[in-house]
Amino acid sequence: MKRYLGIAALVFAAACAPSQGPQGGTNSRLADAREAAQRSYVEPGKLDEFYLFYSGGHSGQVYVAGVPSMRHIATIPVFAPYPATGYGFDAESKAMLGGYTWGDVHHPAISKTGGDYDGRWLFVNDNANNRLARVDLRDFKTHQILGPIANSSGNHGSAFVTENSEYALVASRFSIPIPRGTYAPTSRYATDYKGILSGIKIDSATGEMSVAWQIVTPPFDWDLAATGREISRDWVVWSSYNSERATGRLEVTASQRDRDYITFVNWRTAAGAAAAGKGKMIGGVRVLNPREVPGMMYLVPLAKSPHGADFSPDGRYVVGGGKLAPYVTVFDFQKFLSAIAAHDTTGSEDGIPVLRFESIRIAEVPVGLGPLHTQFDDQGYAYTSLFVESAIAKWKLGPFDGNDSALVVAKIPVHFAVGHLVAAHGDTRHPVGRYLISMNKLSKGRHLNVGPSQPESSELIDITGDGMTMLYEAYTEPEPHFAQLVRADLLHPIEVYPKAENKNPNAIWAASDAKITRRPGIVEAKIYTIRSYFTPNEIEVQQGDSVILYVTNAEQERDMLHGFGIAGYNINVVMDPGETKTIAFRATKPGVYPFYCTNFCSAMHQEMQGYFLVKPRAGVPVAASPAGGN
Amino acid sequence: MKLVAWLSQVLSSRARVAVLGAGVLLLLAPFFPLWKITMFASQFPEGLRLSVYAHQLVGGNGGADLQGINILNHYIGMREIHAADFVEMKFIPFVLGIFLLLGLRTAVFARVGNVVDLVVLFAYFSAFSLGAFAYRMYSYGHQLSADAPIKVAAFTPPIFGHQRIANFDVYSYPGVGSLLLGLFVLGLLTVLYFEIRRFRRQTT
Numbered sequence: 001m002k003r004y005l006g007i008a009a010l011v012f013a014a015a016c017a018p019s020q021g022p023q024g025g026t027n028s029r030l031a032d033a034r035e036a037a038q039r040s041y042v043e044p045g046k047l048d049e050f051y052l053f054y055s056g057g058h059s060g061q062v063y064v065a066g067v068p069s070m071r072h073i074a075t076i077p078v079f080a081p082y083p084a085t086g087y088g089f090d091a092e093s094k095a096m097l098g099g100y101t102w103g104d105v106h107h108p109a110i111s112k113t114g115g116d117y118d119g120r121w122l123f124v125n126d127n128a129n130n131r132l133a134r135v136d137l138r139d140f141k142t143h144q145i146l147g148p149i150a151n152s153s154g155n156h157g158s159a160f161v162t163e164n165s166e167y168a169l170v171a172s173r174f175s176i177p178i179p180r181g182t183y184a185p186t187s188r189y190a191t192d193y194k195g196i197l198s199g200i201k202i203d204s205a206t207g208e209m210s211v212a213w214q215i216v217t218p219p220f221d222w223d224l225a226a227t228g229r230e231i232s233r234d235w236v237v238w239s240s241y242n243s244e245r246a247t248g249r250l251e252v253t254a255s256q257r258d259r260d261y262i263t264f265v266n267w268r269t270a271a272g273a274a275a276a277g278k279g280k281m282i283g284g285v286r287v288l289n290p291r292e293v294p295g296m297m298y299l300v301p302l303a304k305s306p307h308g309a310d311f312s313p314d315g316r317y318v319v320g321g322g323k324l325a326p327y328v329t330v331f332d333f334q335k336f337l338s339a340i341a342a343h344d345t346t347g348s349e350d351g352i353p354v355l356r357f358e359s360i361r362i363a364e365v366p367v368g369l370g371p372l373h374t375q376f377d378d379q380g381y382a383y384t385s386l387f388v389e390s391a392i393a394k395w396k397l398g399p400f401d402g403n404d405s406a407l408v409v410a411k412i413p414v415h416f417a418v419g420h421l422v423a424a425h426g427d428t429r430h431p432v433g434r435y436l437i438s439m440n441k442l443s444k445g446r447h448l449n450v451g452p453s454q455p456e457s458s459e460l461i462d463i464t465g466d467g468m469t470m471l472y473e474a475y476t477e478p479e480p481h482f483a484q485l486v487r488a489d490l491l492h493p494i495e496v497y498p499k500a501e502n503k504n505p506n507a508i509w510a511a512s513d514a515k516i517t518r519r520p521g522i523v524e525a526k527i528y529t530i531r532s533y534f535t536p537n538e539i540e541v542q543q544g545d546s547v548i549l550y551v552t553n554a555e556q557e558r559d560m561l562h563g564f565g566i567a568g569y570n571i572n573v574v575m576d577p578g579e580t581k582t583i584a585f586r587a588t589k590p591g592v593y594p595f596y597c598t599n600f601c602s603a604m605h606q607e608m609q610g611y612f613l614v615k616p617r618a619g620v621p622v623a624a625s626p627a628g629g630n
Numbered sequence: 631m632k633l634v635a636w637l638s639q640v641l642s643s644r645a646r647v648a649v650l651g652a653g654v655l656l657l658l659a660p661f662f663p664l665w666k667i668t669m670f671a672s673q674f675p676e677g678l679r680l681s682v683y684a685h686q687l688v689g690g691n692g693g694a695d696l697q698g699i700n701i702l703n704h705y706i707g708m709r710e711i712h713a714a715d716f717v718e719m720k721f722i723p724f725v726l727g728i729f730l731l732l733g734l735r736t737a738v739f740a741r742v743g744n745v746v747d748l749v750v751l752f753a754y755f756s757a758f759s760l761g762a763f764a765y766r767m768y769s770y771g772h773q774l775s776a777d778a779p780i781k782v783a784a785f786t787p788p789i790f791g792h793q794r795i796a797n798f799d800v801y802s803y804p805g806v807g808s809l810l811l812g813l814f815v816l817g818l819l820t821v822l823y824f825e826i827r828r829f830r831r832q833t834t
Contacts, residue, residue: 496694498692530701531701554697555697555701556691556692556693556694556697556698557691557694557697557698557701603705604705604779607779
């Protein structure tokens with residue numbers, strides 16, 4: 001009965017919200033179709049103004065689209081093999097994937113300098129297997145996968161980079177007994193299971209990531225994070241659910257308390273404590289206990305099971321999405337610092353001080369039902385996604401003078417059930433405004449019917465002026481969570497790998513350098529590829545041999561890619577111009593297997609082929625798997 | 631007799647300076663392409679470029695275009711274009727040096743006859759080089775491999791101007807280097823023109 005009353009209250013709040021919010025009805029209406037079309041239309045051959053990097057969820061990949069056209073331009077394979085670019089088939093990317101064939105990408109983060117995107121790298125998390133990857137925006141390729149991160153499980157609150165990309169900060173959503181591999185029954189969840197917050201150091205020159213330190217926490221489910229700027233530059237916040245430390249059916253067991261927590265962590269203090277040798281080594285990582293490092297971590301109550309936690313551009317305010325409440329809570333970072341100084345606490349959790357909610361909260365803005373995430377523009381507005389209401393609310397980031405309901409200025413319905421939203425540079429020191437994209441979890445038949453597996457939709461909204469205008473709708477690859485919307489002029493990717501930069505000792509640049517080397521049981525071949533042939537075009541081995549192929553694309557012309565696929569051996573790599581890839585496998589299946597260029601290159605592409613010949617040898621078993629013992 | 635007298639006339643000091651100035655153009659010429667060949671096709675909107683210098687061949691796009699042109703040419707069985715095959719590129723810088731020395735000699739000994747020698751020799755050198763260049767183009771287009779994947783009729787790529795070859799629009803024009811060499815000759819001819827006028831004034 002109580003729950004029904006609760007829902008009734010939510011519905012009532014929603015019914016009230018419009019009368020408090022949008023001024024007039026024009027804001028949320030679909031713009032004049034012709035005008036909207038013109039504003040999102042990008043002529044063939046013309047370039048978009050923004051790159052949209054959106055996470056592909058459990059597809060494990062990152063997708064790149066242009067905005068405002070919303071055209072999908074490229075897929076960046078990260079955590080899953082992707083035959084289209086040969087990712088996960090060559091020795092280098094296979095080693096990076098470490099045997100995993102999927103990941104769950106949620107929160108891409110472009111590296112920052114001075115709190116603004118610097119366009120160097122894109123960091124993305126894998127919620128499933130506790131990894132973090134770095135995509136270099138010079139070539140739009142995955143260059144490092146870190147992890148599985150020790151002790152941590154469910155790498156959801158991740159990756160969020162600090163003001164100058166000193167760290168990528170990540171947190172565990174699923175607590176486990178640590179180190180990973182330790183057994184404890186769930187009946188001991190409250191005491192033996194641990195949450196983990198990790199500081200991942202980013203090398204400022206190379207972007208190389210390494211696990212620097214961790215903080216052990218109560219087994220709350222850490223959810224989403226944001227990093228501070230300026231006054232709050234040393235801090236990171238994470239929201240959490242399950243302060244009940246419950247197991248079982250969490251939708252019920254973790255929804256019993258009226259408030260969960262948002263945590264404020266001083267990453268600089270943590271780094272200092274780790275450097276000073278505090279904490280202890282667990283799973284190969286220095287793990288700090290908040291009890292032993294005062295001033296490092298605080299808890300602040302936040303409306304039940306919150307989701308998003310977002311810093312305002314100037315770092316002064318933190319907006320918490322209530323998820324089950326019809327409002328967002330705004331915390332004042334100044335007041336947070338004052339509360340620390342005044343020891344204004346109401347208790348503690350495993351030695352972590354809980355600060356007085358009322359002392360830090362300065363507003364509860366009634367944005368609508370199911371507020372999740374908040375983004376910002378350059379005009380002093382905030383935008384909050386409303387999952388339950390299927391809408392986005394536009395509201396003024398102050399003045400916070402008690403008249404909270406007057407802050408909401410517009411609302412626009414989206415289709416349907418928006419999760420994350422992203423505005424241009426919407427999580428930086430200097431947001432750009434102009435466009436907002438609503439990434440919706442459900443599309444419910446708004447598209448040509450493609451059967452029961454329905455796509456996710458993303459909607460482009462113009463946010464200039466006081467209102468919001470729906471411009472366009474696209475079906476983004478599954479499943480977008482967070483994204484980064486970045487000005488195109490900030491990135492300067494290369495178009496070919498310059499020959500001079502290829503340091504692979506097995507790279508070759510002339511057909512005459514192609515070579516097959518035989519040692520007992522091992523055949524190595526340096527293969528030259530260029531329009532439209534392979535040298536050598538016949539590779540003969542003995543059954544059971546280990547085969548290592550170094551394939552170089554000797555082209556230096558843009559868009560002149562060559563593939564190398566071996567039919568029947570489950571092998572396909574693609575080399576960009578100037579790139580060398582290594583393929584290593586065992587030739588377990590005897591017979592003759594054609595290889596060919598898989599990536600269409602030229603008028604004689606069909607002729608670009610050869611034979612991989614495996615001479616039978618007695619005593620070598622024929623592999624049952626299609627990969628032939630790959 | 632008049633001609634001999636004119637030829638042995640000592641150059642005016644202004645003319646000596648002009649000859650030296652022309653020599654500077656000669657010195658600069660090797661730093662600029664003598665000839666530029668550019669190819670456009672629908673999938674090559676930015677063009678493939680080849681610059682012919684006195685001593686080297688330079689592909690556009692950081693050198694990549696030379697490889698690009700060779701890759702395309704191999705389909706019709708054309709030999710690869712390599713700087714090493716151009717003997718001209720070994721002797722042209724050397725010859726330009728000789729002309730520079732001759733120019734200096736002219737400025738010092740300063741007889742009209744020296745200037746005439748310089749012009750005549752340079753005209754011969756230019757004609758020979760252009761002829762050699764034309765013959766190279768002819769050879770590349772006529773000595774096509776018999777087993778080429780794509781058989782085309784023998785052709786001569788454009789020496790000067792535009793020509794359509796398959797899907798490519800090919801443009802071939804002199805570059806800044808040739809312009810400087812032209813100005814060098816023009817400078818010498820101007821000197822001769824003023825020396826004729828001076829000669830006439832003095833003999834009448």
